[in-house]
Amino acid sequence: MPFAYSLPWPPEMDLVYIKFDYTSGYSYDALNIKRNNSTDIQVPEWYPAYNRNEPMAFIKSQSDRFIQARFWIDRTGFNYAGIYADMSGSGIGDVPEQSVNFNDTQYATQTLECSGSVPNSVGIRSFSWNWYVTYIDEVEFEEPIWIAESGDHEYYTVLDEPQSPMAEPWTEVLDYACDWASGRTYRRGALQDLTESLYEYGVEYDGGTHYTSGSYTNLNLTSLLNDLSNPSSVEMDCRDFSNFLQVLLNALGGDCQYNRIDRTSYPYYFCYNYIWPAGWGSYTFGGCWNYHQVGWYGSEVADASTKIDNDANPRSSPFSWKLAVGDMSLTSYIEKLTSDDDVESVATGTCTVF
Protein backbone atom coordinates (compact mmCIF):
# COMPACT_ATOMS: atom_id res chain seq x y z
CA MET A 1 0.00 0.00 0.00
CA PRO A 2 1.59 3.36 -0.95
CA PHE A 3 2.72 5.56 1.90
CA ALA A 4 1.89 9.25 1.61
CA TYR A 5 4.88 11.39 2.69
CA SER A 6 5.42 15.11 2.59
CA LEU A 7 8.56 16.99 3.67
CA PRO A 8 8.18 19.64 6.34
CA TRP A 9 7.35 23.10 5.16
CA PRO A 10 8.93 25.55 4.99
CA PRO A 11 12.33 23.98 4.30
CA GLU A 12 15.12 24.63 6.73
CA MET A 13 17.70 27.20 5.61
CA ASP A 14 20.99 28.48 6.97
CA LEU A 15 23.71 30.99 6.25
CA VAL A 16 27.00 29.16 5.59
CA TYR A 17 29.52 32.00 5.32
CA ILE A 18 30.05 35.65 4.43
CA LYS A 19 32.93 37.07 2.42
CA PHE A 20 33.58 40.77 2.95
CA ASP A 21 36.78 41.06 0.91
CA TYR A 22 36.09 38.95 -2.15
CA THR A 23 37.79 41.07 -4.85
CA SER A 24 41.38 42.30 -5.09
CA GLY A 25 40.39 45.96 -4.97
CA TYR A 26 38.07 47.89 -2.70
CA SER A 27 35.66 49.55 -5.13
CA TYR A 28 32.82 47.30 -4.08
CA ASP A 29 33.93 45.39 -1.04
CA ALA A 30 36.23 45.51 1.98
CA LEU A 31 39.94 46.37 1.85
CA ASN A 32 42.67 43.76 1.56
CA ILE A 33 44.20 43.40 5.00
CA LYS A 34 46.32 40.87 6.85
CA ARG A 35 46.88 40.14 10.49
CA ASN A 36 50.63 40.74 10.38
CA ASN A 37 53.60 40.15 8.14
CA SER A 38 53.16 36.39 8.05
CA THR A 39 49.47 35.77 8.62
CA ASP A 40 46.66 36.56 6.22
CA ILE A 41 43.10 37.28 7.15
CA GLN A 42 41.14 34.23 6.06
CA VAL A 43 38.27 34.63 3.63
CA PRO A 44 35.36 33.98 4.09
CA GLU A 45 35.84 36.15 7.13
CA TRP A 46 32.71 34.83 8.87
CA TYR A 47 32.51 31.04 8.66
CA PRO A 48 30.91 29.51 11.75
CA ALA A 49 31.49 25.91 10.65
CA TYR A 50 35.20 26.63 11.03
CA ASN A 51 34.68 28.77 14.12
CA ARG A 52 36.09 31.69 12.14
CA ASN A 53 35.22 35.33 12.60
CA GLU A 54 37.89 37.58 11.10
CA PRO A 55 37.83 41.38 11.09
CA MET A 56 37.68 43.51 7.95
CA ALA A 57 38.33 47.13 6.99
CA PHE A 58 36.46 49.76 4.98
CA ILE A 59 37.19 53.28 3.85
CA LYS A 60 35.07 55.89 5.61
CA SER A 61 31.78 56.99 4.06
CA GLN A 62 31.80 54.36 1.35
CA SER A 63 28.22 53.43 0.60
CA ASP A 64 26.40 50.36 -0.63
CA ARG A 65 29.15 47.82 -0.01
CA PHE A 66 28.82 44.38 -1.54
CA ILE A 67 29.33 41.11 0.27
CA GLN A 68 29.26 37.52 -0.84
CA ALA A 69 27.13 35.10 1.17
CA ARG A 70 26.53 31.38 0.83
CA PHE A 71 23.22 29.82 1.86
CA TRP A 72 22.06 26.29 2.40
CA ILE A 73 18.60 24.82 2.01
CA ASP A 74 17.67 21.39 3.27
CA ARG A 75 16.56 19.92 -0.07
CA THR A 76 16.83 20.42 -3.80
CA GLY A 77 13.90 21.40 -5.94
CA PHE A 78 13.90 25.16 -5.41
CA ASN A 79 15.25 27.81 -7.73
CA TYR A 80 15.34 31.02 -5.71
CA ALA A 81 14.52 32.56 -2.37
CA GLY A 82 14.02 36.12 -1.18
CA ILE A 83 16.49 36.98 1.57
CA TYR A 84 17.24 40.11 3.56
CA ALA A 85 19.15 41.04 6.75
CA ASP A 86 18.55 43.64 9.42
CA MET A 87 21.61 45.17 11.02
CA SER A 88 22.19 45.79 14.72
CA GLY A 89 25.10 47.87 15.95
CA SER A 90 27.27 50.26 14.01
CA GLY A 91 27.86 48.72 10.63
CA ILE A 92 27.79 49.00 6.88
CA GLY A 93 24.00 48.83 6.51
CA ASP A 94 21.09 46.48 6.13
CA VAL A 95 20.93 43.93 3.34
CA PRO A 96 17.74 44.74 1.43
CA GLU A 97 15.68 41.87 0.11
CA GLN A 98 17.40 40.21 -2.81
CA SER A 99 16.79 37.02 -4.71
CA VAL A 100 19.22 34.21 -3.99
CA ASN A 101 19.51 31.59 -6.74
CA PHE A 102 19.61 27.95 -5.67
CA ASN A 103 18.95 26.59 -9.17
CA ASP A 104 17.68 23.27 -7.89
CA THR A 105 20.73 22.72 -5.65
CA GLN A 106 21.15 22.89 -1.90
CA TYR A 107 23.70 25.74 -1.94
CA ALA A 108 23.59 29.27 -3.32
CA THR A 109 26.47 31.74 -3.30
CA GLN A 110 25.24 35.22 -3.98
CA THR A 111 26.73 38.70 -4.16
CA LEU A 112 24.51 40.96 -2.09
CA GLU A 113 24.44 44.74 -1.98
CA CYS A 114 24.13 46.45 1.39
CA SER A 115 22.11 49.59 1.84
CA GLY A 116 23.96 52.09 3.94
CA SER A 117 27.28 53.77 4.47
CA VAL A 118 30.44 53.06 6.35
CA PRO A 119 30.77 55.55 9.24
CA ASN A 120 32.65 58.70 8.29
CA SER A 121 35.31 58.53 10.97
CA VAL A 122 38.18 56.29 12.07
CA GLY A 123 37.22 53.57 14.49
CA ILE A 124 36.88 49.94 15.41
CA ARG A 125 33.23 48.99 15.37
CA SER A 126 31.05 45.94 15.17
CA PHE A 127 27.62 44.91 14.05
CA SER A 128 25.50 41.84 13.51
CA TRP A 129 22.89 40.84 10.96
CA ASN A 130 19.69 38.87 11.44
CA TRP A 131 18.86 37.05 8.23
CA TYR A 132 15.33 36.31 7.01
CA VAL A 133 13.72 34.55 4.09
CA THR A 134 10.53 36.07 2.66
CA TYR A 135 9.69 33.69 -0.20
CA ILE A 136 10.86 30.50 -1.85
CA ASP A 137 10.08 30.21 -5.51
CA GLU A 138 6.55 31.46 -5.89
CA VAL A 139 5.53 30.87 -2.29
CA GLU A 140 5.55 34.06 -0.26
CA PHE A 141 5.44 33.73 3.51
CA GLU A 142 2.96 35.72 5.55
CA GLU A 143 5.78 36.73 7.88
CA PRO A 144 9.51 36.67 7.14
CA ILE A 145 11.15 33.55 8.57
CA TRP A 146 14.35 34.02 10.57
CA ILE A 147 17.15 31.80 9.32
CA ALA A 148 20.36 32.93 11.04
CA GLU A 149 22.25 35.57 12.93
CA SER A 150 25.76 36.51 11.79
CA GLY A 151 28.34 38.46 13.71
CA ASP A 152 29.57 40.21 15.61
CA HIS A 153 31.35 41.48 12.54
CA GLU A 154 34.23 43.66 13.75
CA TYR A 155 35.68 46.13 11.26
CA TYR A 156 38.13 48.99 11.02
CA THR A 157 37.25 52.28 9.37
CA VAL A 158 40.15 54.07 7.70
CA LEU A 159 40.23 57.44 5.99
CA ASP A 160 41.39 56.58 2.52
CA GLU A 161 43.23 53.99 0.49
CA PRO A 162 46.09 52.68 2.69
CA GLN A 163 49.56 53.63 1.52
CA SER A 164 52.97 52.01 1.54
CA PRO A 165 54.41 50.57 3.76
CA MET A 166 50.89 49.61 4.82
CA ALA A 167 49.35 49.28 1.35
CA GLU A 168 47.97 46.05 2.76
CA PRO A 169 47.38 47.07 6.37
CA TRP A 170 48.08 44.74 9.27
CA THR A 171 45.27 44.42 11.77
CA GLU A 172 47.93 44.50 14.51
CA VAL A 173 48.72 48.02 13.28
CA LEU A 174 45.09 49.01 12.75
CA ASP A 175 44.38 48.05 16.37
CA TYR A 176 46.64 50.93 17.42
CA ALA A 177 45.89 53.35 14.58
CA CYS A 178 42.10 53.08 14.74
CA ASP A 179 42.07 53.26 18.53
CA TRP A 180 44.42 56.22 18.81
CA ALA A 181 42.81 58.20 15.97
CA SER A 182 39.26 57.12 16.79
CA GLY A 183 36.64 59.61 15.64
CA ARG A 184 38.94 61.49 13.30
CA THR A 185 37.54 62.34 9.89
CA TYR A 186 40.65 63.72 8.22
CA ARG A 187 44.30 62.82 8.04
CA ARG A 188 45.90 65.78 9.76
CA GLY A 189 43.68 65.28 12.79
CA ALA A 190 44.51 61.59 12.80
CA LEU A 191 48.22 62.39 12.64
CA GLN A 192 47.87 64.67 15.65
CA ASP A 193 46.20 61.93 17.69
CA LEU A 194 48.67 59.27 16.57
CA THR A 195 51.67 61.44 17.43
CA GLU A 196 50.31 62.38 20.84
CA SER A 197 49.29 58.80 21.67
CA LEU A 198 52.64 57.37 20.64
CA TYR A 199 54.51 59.98 22.67
CA GLU A 200 52.37 59.22 25.72
CA TYR A 201 52.29 55.44 25.29
CA GLY A 202 55.07 54.75 27.76
CA VAL A 203 57.88 53.70 25.44
CA GLU A 204 61.22 55.35 25.99
CA TYR A 205 63.25 57.38 23.54
CA ASP A 206 66.81 56.12 23.18
CA GLY A 207 69.33 57.08 20.54
CA GLY A 208 70.63 53.54 20.00
CA THR A 209 69.41 51.06 17.44
CA HIS A 210 66.44 48.95 18.37
CA TYR A 211 63.91 48.32 15.60
CA THR A 212 65.27 50.16 12.57
CA SER A 213 68.52 48.74 11.41
CA GLY A 214 70.91 48.51 8.53
CA SER A 215 69.49 51.50 6.79
CA TYR A 216 67.47 54.38 8.13
CA THR A 217 64.27 52.90 6.84
CA ASN A 218 63.92 49.14 7.43
CA LEU A 219 61.61 48.81 10.45
CA ASN A 220 61.28 45.55 12.36
CA LEU A 221 57.57 46.14 12.86
CA THR A 222 56.92 42.55 13.88
CA SER A 223 59.22 42.78 16.89
CA LEU A 224 58.05 46.26 17.78
CA LEU A 225 54.41 45.19 17.86
CA ASN A 226 55.30 42.16 19.96
CA ASP A 227 57.19 44.29 22.47
CA LEU A 228 54.58 47.05 22.72
CA SER A 229 52.51 44.84 25.01
CA ASN A 230 55.03 45.90 27.68
CA PRO A 231 55.71 49.50 26.62
CA SER A 232 57.97 50.31 29.56
CA SER A 233 60.39 47.66 28.27
CA VAL A 234 60.62 49.29 24.85
CA GLU A 235 63.30 51.73 23.74
CA MET A 236 62.83 53.40 20.36
CA ASP A 237 65.13 55.77 18.52
CA CYS A 238 64.02 58.64 16.32
CA ARG A 239 63.94 56.37 13.26
CA ASP A 240 61.66 53.93 15.05
CA PHE A 241 59.32 56.72 16.12
CA SER A 242 59.15 58.36 12.71
CA ASN A 243 58.85 55.08 10.84
CA PHE A 244 56.15 53.75 13.17
CA LEU A 245 54.23 57.01 12.87
CA GLN A 246 54.42 56.59 9.12
CA VAL A 247 53.11 53.03 9.43
CA LEU A 248 50.21 54.12 11.62
CA LEU A 249 49.05 57.03 9.49
CA ASN A 250 49.57 55.28 6.17
CA ALA A 251 47.51 52.32 7.36
CA LEU A 252 44.68 54.82 7.73
CA GLY A 253 45.22 56.16 4.23
CA GLY A 254 47.68 58.96 4.96
CA ASP A 255 50.85 59.62 3.05
CA CYS A 256 53.33 60.29 5.81
CA GLN A 257 57.06 59.98 5.14
CA TYR A 258 60.19 60.32 7.18
CA ASN A 259 62.44 63.36 7.03
CA ARG A 260 66.02 62.99 8.22
CA ILE A 261 67.76 66.13 9.37
CA ASP A 262 71.49 66.51 9.76
CA ARG A 263 74.17 69.10 10.09
CA THR A 264 75.72 69.64 6.70
CA SER A 265 78.84 71.46 7.83
CA TYR A 266 81.66 70.71 10.26
CA PRO A 267 81.49 69.16 12.87
CA TYR A 268 78.58 67.28 11.22
CA TYR A 269 76.70 66.71 14.44
CA PHE A 270 74.45 69.03 16.40
CA CYS A 271 73.41 69.48 19.99
CA TYR A 272 69.84 70.03 21.03
CA ASN A 273 68.24 72.79 23.06
CA TYR A 274 65.78 71.87 25.80
CA ILE A 275 63.79 68.79 24.84
CA TRP A 276 61.56 66.34 26.69
CA PRO A 277 61.97 62.89 25.10
CA ALA A 278 59.18 60.32 25.19
CA GLY A 279 59.08 58.21 28.32
CA TRP A 280 61.60 60.31 30.21
CA GLY A 281 60.76 61.61 33.64
CA SER A 282 62.27 64.99 32.96
CA TYR A 283 63.52 67.32 30.28
CA THR A 284 67.12 67.59 29.20
CA PHE A 285 69.54 69.89 27.40
CA GLY A 286 72.78 69.78 25.51
CA GLY A 287 73.10 66.21 24.27
CA CYS A 288 74.42 65.72 20.77
CA TRP A 289 73.05 63.81 17.81
CA ASN A 290 74.57 62.69 14.54
CA TYR A 291 71.15 63.20 12.95
CA HIS A 292 67.49 63.23 13.85
CA GLN A 293 64.56 61.73 11.98
CA VAL A 294 60.95 62.93 12.15
CA GLY A 295 57.61 62.18 10.55
CA TRP A 296 56.90 64.31 7.49
CA TYR A 297 53.39 65.05 6.34
CA GLY A 298 52.38 67.77 3.91
CA SER A 299 55.67 69.62 4.42
CA GLU A 300 55.21 69.70 8.18
CA VAL A 301 56.90 67.87 11.03
CA ALA A 302 55.36 65.26 13.30
CA ASP A 303 57.76 63.99 15.93
CA ALA A 304 56.55 61.55 18.58
CA SER A 305 60.06 61.04 19.98
CA THR A 306 60.40 64.32 21.83
CA LYS A 307 58.79 67.61 22.79
CA ILE A 308 60.66 70.81 22.12
CA ASP A 309 60.69 74.12 23.94
CA ASN A 310 58.61 76.26 21.64
CA ASP A 311 59.14 79.66 23.17
CA ALA A 312 61.37 82.51 22.10
CA ASN A 313 64.36 81.11 23.96
CA PRO A 314 64.54 77.31 23.72
CA ARG A 315 67.92 77.33 25.46
CA SER A 316 66.61 78.44 28.84
CA SER A 317 63.63 78.27 31.17
CA PRO A 318 60.74 78.94 31.29
CA PHE A 319 59.57 76.25 28.91
CA SER A 320 56.70 76.02 26.52
CA TRP A 321 56.61 72.33 25.70
CA LYS A 322 55.38 71.51 22.24
CA LEU A 323 54.94 68.20 20.47
CA ALA A 324 55.11 68.71 16.72
CA VAL A 325 52.04 66.87 15.43
CA GLY A 326 52.11 67.76 11.75
CA ASP A 327 51.66 71.46 12.50
CA MET A 328 55.19 72.88 12.31
CA SER A 329 57.30 73.71 9.33
CA LEU A 330 60.73 72.11 9.26
CA THR A 331 62.41 75.49 9.62
CA SER A 332 60.39 76.40 12.73
CA TYR A 333 60.97 72.96 14.21
CA ILE A 334 64.74 73.02 13.67
CA GLU A 335 64.97 76.55 15.09
CA LYS A 336 63.57 75.29 18.37
CA LEU A 337 65.35 71.93 18.37
CA THR A 338 68.88 73.26 17.98
CA SER A 339 70.79 76.49 17.83
CA ASP A 340 73.55 75.00 15.70
CA ASP A 341 74.00 76.17 12.14
CA ASP A 342 73.35 74.30 8.93
CA VAL A 343 70.98 71.71 10.33
CA GLU A 344 68.65 70.81 7.52
CA SER A 345 66.76 68.07 5.73
CA VAL A 346 69.03 65.56 4.04
CA ALA A 347 66.57 62.85 3.02
CA THR A 348 62.88 62.10 2.85
CA GLY A 349 61.22 58.85 1.92
CA THR A 350 59.09 55.89 2.88
CA CYS A 351 60.18 53.13 5.22
CA THR A 352 59.85 49.40 4.61
CA VAL A 353 58.64 46.92 7.20
CA PHE A 354 59.08 43.31 8.14
Added chain:
Amino acid sequence: MKNKYFSGLSMLIAAFVMQICCSDAGGILGFSHSDCPIVTFDAVQMGQQNLPDFNLVRGRAQWNRGREFVFQRTSDQATIHLTIGLHPSPTDANKVASDYLNEISMRMMEGGLGNTQIGDKFWWWSPTSDSDNVTNILFLKENALFILSSHSYKNLVGLARKIDEDINAKAAYLKVAESISVPNIVSVGLAKSSLREGDSTKVTIVATDPNDEPLEYQTQPGLVKLPIDPDNVFTFVATRDQVSEPFLGSHQVKCVAINKSNVVSRLAEIKITINP
Protein backbone atom coordinates in the same frame (compact mmCIF):
# COMPACT_ATOMS: atom_id res chain seq x y z
CA MET B 1 110.57 25.09 3.85
CA LYS B 2 112.45 27.07 6.48
CA ASN B 3 109.70 29.65 6.62
CA LYS B 4 107.08 26.99 6.90
CA TYR B 5 108.95 25.33 9.73
CA PHE B 6 109.40 28.64 11.46
CA SER B 7 105.77 29.46 10.97
CA GLY B 8 104.71 26.11 12.40
CA LEU B 9 107.06 26.49 15.37
CA SER B 10 105.78 30.00 16.01
CA MET B 11 102.25 28.77 15.98
CA LEU B 12 103.09 26.03 18.44
CA ILE B 13 104.75 28.48 20.78
CA ALA B 14 101.90 30.93 20.40
CA ALA B 15 99.38 28.22 21.15
CA PHE B 16 101.35 27.13 24.20
CA VAL B 17 101.65 30.70 25.50
CA MET B 18 97.98 31.31 24.80
CA GLN B 19 97.03 28.15 26.62
CA ILE B 20 98.97 29.30 29.66
CA CYS B 21 97.47 32.77 29.34
CA CYS B 22 93.94 31.57 28.99
CA SER B 23 93.98 28.79 31.50
CA ASP B 24 93.60 29.24 35.24
CA ALA B 25 97.30 28.50 35.57
CA GLY B 26 97.93 31.69 33.69
CA GLY B 27 97.08 33.64 36.80
CA ILE B 28 99.72 31.78 38.76
CA LEU B 29 102.33 32.71 36.20
CA GLY B 30 101.25 36.29 36.43
CA PHE B 31 99.65 36.52 32.98
CA SER B 32 96.36 38.21 32.45
CA HIS B 33 94.15 36.50 29.92
CA SER B 34 94.72 39.24 27.41
CA ASP B 35 94.23 38.21 23.78
CA CYS B 36 92.08 35.25 24.78
CA PRO B 37 88.61 35.31 23.27
CA ILE B 38 85.45 35.13 25.30
CA VAL B 39 83.69 32.07 23.94
CA THR B 40 80.45 31.97 25.94
CA PHE B 41 78.48 34.57 27.84
CA ASP B 42 75.33 33.62 29.72
CA ALA B 43 73.37 36.85 30.08
CA VAL B 44 70.72 35.19 32.24
CA GLN B 45 73.32 34.14 34.81
CA MET B 46 74.97 37.53 34.56
CA GLY B 47 71.62 39.11 35.38
CA GLN B 48 71.08 36.80 38.34
CA GLN B 49 74.48 37.70 39.68
CA ASN B 50 74.65 41.43 38.98
CA LEU B 51 71.00 42.45 38.71
CA PRO B 52 69.28 40.26 41.33
CA ASP B 53 66.20 42.46 41.59
CA PHE B 54 65.65 42.49 37.82
CA ASN B 55 63.77 40.00 35.67
CA LEU B 56 64.73 39.09 32.14
CA VAL B 57 61.91 40.32 29.89
CA ARG B 58 63.25 39.05 26.58
CA GLY B 59 66.32 38.21 24.56
CA ARG B 60 66.52 38.56 20.81
CA ALA B 61 69.19 38.64 18.13
CA GLN B 62 70.02 42.17 17.06
CA TRP B 63 71.54 41.78 13.63
CA ASN B 64 75.28 41.10 13.71
CA ARG B 65 75.77 43.05 16.91
CA GLY B 66 74.73 40.05 18.97
CA ARG B 67 71.72 39.38 21.16
CA GLU B 68 69.83 42.04 23.09
CA PHE B 69 68.60 41.18 26.58
CA VAL B 70 66.06 43.38 28.33
CA PHE B 71 66.03 43.35 32.13
CA GLN B 72 63.30 45.04 34.10
CA ARG B 73 62.87 45.69 37.83
CA THR B 74 59.35 45.03 39.05
CA SER B 75 59.38 47.62 41.81
CA ASP B 76 59.90 50.68 39.62
CA GLN B 77 59.93 49.34 36.03
CA ALA B 78 63.57 50.41 35.67
CA THR B 79 64.76 48.80 32.45
CA ILE B 80 68.23 47.90 31.18
CA HIS B 81 68.99 46.89 27.59
CA LEU B 82 72.15 44.85 27.18
CA THR B 83 73.43 43.61 23.84
CA ILE B 84 76.23 41.09 23.89
CA GLY B 85 77.96 39.72 20.82
CA LEU B 86 80.98 37.42 20.76
CA HIS B 87 82.71 37.86 17.44
CA PRO B 88 85.33 35.83 15.57
CA SER B 89 88.09 38.30 16.47
CA PRO B 90 88.67 41.69 18.10
CA THR B 91 88.92 43.13 14.59
CA ASP B 92 85.47 41.81 13.76
CA ALA B 93 84.05 43.19 17.01
CA ASN B 94 85.67 46.54 16.32
CA LYS B 95 84.16 46.64 12.82
CA VAL B 96 80.67 45.86 14.16
CA ALA B 97 81.08 48.56 16.82
CA SER B 98 82.22 51.04 14.21
CA ASP B 99 79.21 50.27 12.00
CA TYR B 100 76.94 50.73 15.00
CA LEU B 101 78.48 54.05 15.99
CA ASN B 102 78.12 55.30 12.43
CA GLU B 103 74.50 54.24 12.21
CA ILE B 104 72.99 55.54 15.43
CA SER B 105 71.62 59.02 15.96
CA MET B 106 73.31 59.79 19.28
CA ARG B 107 76.90 60.92 19.10
CA MET B 108 78.79 58.71 21.50
CA MET B 109 82.09 59.92 22.97
CA GLU B 110 85.12 57.66 23.13
CA GLY B 111 86.65 57.22 26.60
CA GLY B 112 87.12 60.24 28.81
CA LEU B 113 84.94 59.29 31.75
CA GLY B 114 87.35 60.59 34.38
CA ASN B 115 89.58 57.73 35.48
CA THR B 116 87.07 55.13 34.47
CA GLN B 117 88.18 52.51 31.99
CA ILE B 118 85.73 49.95 30.70
CA GLY B 119 86.95 47.06 28.61
CA ASP B 120 89.67 47.59 26.03
CA LYS B 121 87.86 50.51 24.45
CA PHE B 122 84.58 52.22 25.27
CA TRP B 123 82.17 54.91 24.18
CA TRP B 124 79.41 56.63 26.14
CA TRP B 125 76.55 59.03 25.70
CA SER B 126 74.70 61.24 28.11
CA PRO B 127 71.58 63.30 27.40
CA THR B 128 73.36 66.34 28.78
CA SER B 129 76.77 65.59 27.27
CA ASP B 130 78.33 65.47 30.74
CA SER B 131 79.70 62.35 32.32
CA ASP B 132 77.42 62.34 35.37
CA ASN B 133 74.36 61.01 33.67
CA VAL B 134 75.51 58.28 31.32
CA THR B 135 72.62 56.41 29.70
CA ASN B 136 74.46 54.54 26.94
CA ILE B 137 77.74 52.64 26.92
CA LEU B 138 79.40 50.58 24.24
CA PHE B 139 82.55 48.70 25.12
CA LEU B 140 84.81 46.18 23.50
CA LYS B 141 86.63 43.51 25.41
CA GLU B 142 88.77 41.24 23.27
CA ASN B 143 86.33 39.79 20.74
CA ALA B 144 83.22 40.82 22.68
CA LEU B 145 80.95 43.77 22.01
CA PHE B 146 78.70 45.09 24.77
CA ILE B 147 76.04 47.76 24.30
CA LEU B 148 74.17 48.95 27.39
CA SER B 149 71.42 51.51 27.65
CA SER B 150 69.03 52.65 30.33
CA HIS B 151 67.29 55.89 31.15
CA SER B 152 65.91 54.61 34.43
CA TYR B 153 68.76 52.64 36.02
CA LYS B 154 71.19 55.07 37.55
CA ASN B 155 74.35 52.99 37.70
CA LEU B 156 74.92 51.89 34.14
CA VAL B 157 78.63 52.70 34.33
CA GLY B 158 78.86 50.53 37.43
CA LEU B 159 77.19 47.64 35.66
CA ALA B 160 79.48 47.93 32.65
CA ARG B 161 82.53 48.01 34.92
CA LYS B 162 81.25 45.00 36.84
CA ILE B 163 80.88 42.99 33.64
CA ASP B 164 84.39 44.02 32.66
CA GLU B 165 85.72 42.93 36.06
CA ASP B 166 83.78 39.68 35.83
CA ILE B 167 85.49 38.93 32.53
CA ASN B 168 88.90 39.57 34.09
CA ALA B 169 87.95 37.34 37.00
CA LYS B 170 86.53 34.67 34.69
CA ALA B 171 83.13 34.70 36.33
CA ALA B 172 81.09 31.52 36.17
CA TYR B 173 78.65 32.97 33.65
CA LEU B 174 81.28 33.28 30.91
CA LYS B 175 84.12 31.31 29.46
CA VAL B 176 87.46 32.44 28.11
CA ALA B 177 89.47 30.04 25.94
CA GLU B 178 92.45 29.84 23.65
CA SER B 179 90.35 30.16 20.55
CA ILE B 180 86.78 30.70 19.54
CA SER B 181 84.72 28.55 17.20
CA VAL B 182 82.03 30.60 15.57
CA PRO B 183 78.89 29.60 13.70
CA ASN B 184 79.59 29.32 10.01
CA ILE B 185 77.12 30.12 7.26
CA VAL B 186 77.83 27.43 4.70
CA SER B 187 75.43 28.66 2.06
CA VAL B 188 72.40 30.82 1.43
CA GLY B 189 70.00 29.20 -1.00
CA LEU B 190 67.44 30.96 -3.12
CA ALA B 191 64.48 29.23 -4.73
CA LYS B 192 64.47 32.03 -7.33
CA SER B 193 66.91 34.87 -7.70
CA SER B 194 64.92 36.85 -10.24
CA LEU B 195 61.45 38.09 -9.37
CA ARG B 196 58.69 40.34 -10.57
CA GLU B 197 56.62 42.63 -8.39
CA GLY B 198 54.35 40.55 -6.17
CA ASP B 199 56.47 37.39 -6.47
CA SER B 200 58.18 35.79 -3.52
CA THR B 201 61.06 33.40 -3.00
CA LYS B 202 62.38 31.32 -0.14
CA VAL B 203 65.77 32.18 1.34
CA THR B 204 67.38 29.23 3.12
CA ILE B 205 70.39 29.80 5.35
CA VAL B 206 72.50 26.71 5.92
CA ALA B 207 74.82 27.17 8.86
CA THR B 208 76.73 25.01 11.30
CA ASP B 209 77.72 25.63 14.88
CA PRO B 210 80.87 23.92 16.14
CA ASN B 211 79.33 23.72 19.60
CA ASP B 212 76.11 22.21 18.26
CA GLU B 213 74.06 24.97 19.81
CA PRO B 214 70.75 26.07 18.31
CA LEU B 215 71.15 29.00 15.94
CA GLU B 216 69.07 32.12 15.56
CA TYR B 217 69.14 33.74 12.13
CA GLN B 218 68.70 37.31 10.99
CA THR B 219 68.64 38.97 7.61
CA GLN B 220 69.08 42.51 6.47
CA PRO B 221 66.80 43.81 5.16
CA GLY B 222 64.41 41.86 7.33
CA LEU B 223 62.37 39.21 5.54
CA VAL B 224 59.02 37.57 6.18
CA LYS B 225 59.06 34.70 8.68
CA LEU B 226 56.15 32.38 8.04
CA PRO B 227 55.00 30.26 11.00
CA ILE B 228 55.38 27.08 8.95
CA ASP B 229 58.96 27.79 7.95
CA PRO B 230 61.92 26.31 9.83
CA ASP B 231 64.11 28.76 11.76
CA ASN B 232 66.59 29.05 8.90
CA VAL B 233 64.06 29.77 6.14
CA PHE B 234 62.75 33.23 5.26
CA THR B 235 60.56 34.57 2.49
CA PHE B 236 61.54 37.51 0.31
CA VAL B 237 58.35 39.17 -0.92
CA ALA B 238 58.74 41.62 -3.77
CA THR B 239 56.28 44.29 -2.64
CA ARG B 240 56.91 47.96 -2.14
CA ASP B 241 55.85 47.66 1.50
CA GLN B 242 58.86 45.47 2.12
CA VAL B 243 61.51 46.34 -0.44
CA SER B 244 63.27 49.68 -0.39
CA GLU B 245 63.63 52.07 -3.31
CA PRO B 246 64.84 51.79 -6.00
CA PHE B 247 62.41 48.89 -6.07
CA LEU B 248 63.39 47.51 -9.45
CA GLY B 249 66.88 46.14 -9.83
CA SER B 250 69.29 44.23 -7.64
CA HIS B 251 68.80 43.91 -3.87
CA GLN B 252 71.42 42.59 -1.52
CA VAL B 253 70.31 40.42 1.38
CA LYS B 254 72.81 39.84 4.17
CA CYS B 255 72.47 36.98 6.62
CA VAL B 256 73.92 36.22 10.04
CA ALA B 257 73.63 33.40 12.56
CA ILE B 258 74.07 33.60 16.32
CA ASN B 259 74.27 30.68 18.71
CA LYS B 260 72.91 30.28 22.22
CA SER B 261 76.20 31.45 23.75
CA ASN B 262 75.87 34.74 21.81
CA VAL B 263 78.64 33.88 19.36
CA VAL B 264 78.01 35.63 16.04
CA SER B 265 78.91 34.34 12.60
CA ARG B 266 80.41 36.42 9.85
CA LEU B 267 77.96 37.76 7.29
CA ALA B 268 76.90 36.01 4.12
CA GLU B 269 75.30 37.79 1.18
CA ILE B 270 73.06 37.03 -1.74
CA LYS B 271 71.48 39.10 -4.47
CA ILE B 272 67.88 39.09 -5.60
CA THR B 273 66.77 40.96 -8.68
CA ILE B 274 63.34 42.47 -9.21
CA ASN B 275 62.54 42.88 -12.89
CA PRO B 276 59.91 45.12 -14.47
